[in-house]
Amino acid sequence: MSKVLMLTHFHREFPFNFDSSWLKASYAGGTEAYEWKPPTEEGEYTNVTTRDFIFKYRHYYGMTTENNFLRAMGQQVTDYYLANLDTDAEYLGVASYRRYLDPSSSNPELKITMPANLESCKYLSSDEQEQAILKHLETADVLTNRTWTMHTSIENQYLESQLKEYWDLFKEGIVHVNPTYKPYMNWFDGNRCNYEGVYITRKDLFRKLVSEYFLVMEYIWKRCSQVYPSKDNQSYSCSEPLPWRYPGFLNERFVPFFFHANNLKQAEVPLVFLN
16 A cells, blocks of 8 residues: 555546556546546546535536536646545645656756657656655655746736735635644745646645635635636636636645744755646
8 A cells, every 4th residue: 555645637538547556647527427538448537526625515516517617727626536435545645647756857947748648648657756755755744846047026916917816815715724834924025936737745635725725616606706707607807718717726725834934844846847
């Protein structure tokens, strides 16, 4: 039994899969008869859409189809599934279909580009990579990608393309869910961040992070003017072409904020982008 379990979320076609004991492929296929199928028949994929997830959060999206709801939630369906999974793994983590970590690399770069081929997949999911993960986590609380300096604050960078309503509710929701985070909210005024949504941490910390994130989202859904802002009705003003993806964009900022607010020691390694 591996000490690490990491799920990588797929939402579009991809030609390869992972033959790995610790890195697994997942997709949000839905619970209905016409559910979306895995992106390829090669290898095994886990459908992370559970009826429990649908029961808890689907009703916020009203008449929106289940497929649109799952598209809006994206990788967060995988987060919920993994956080609630009965597993003996000591460390849990998530990646996306083209973003991974390279824990065994000594490359000083922030990001490494690799071809999207079978050789890259074997390298990223090897036993050697799992051992490198465990080595990092001997002295750190979380393993994630390297931090970089942005041209503006974390808040301003988000608002350059996204809707302000969800951001304001997001910040309110964080303090509502966990009032002890209030002294840390000025983190969003800084310009140092590593939001890619790729990380591995202890099981208890992963579960706490995911639980708090969904409580924040429920705070937003109960108060926002539109749970599913669509470009079809032109009822929003922002440059983001897919504004209904805000749950994922907010999650990308919540994850590093959670690390900061909980004073977690981070081990940082290069981000791998499969091209």
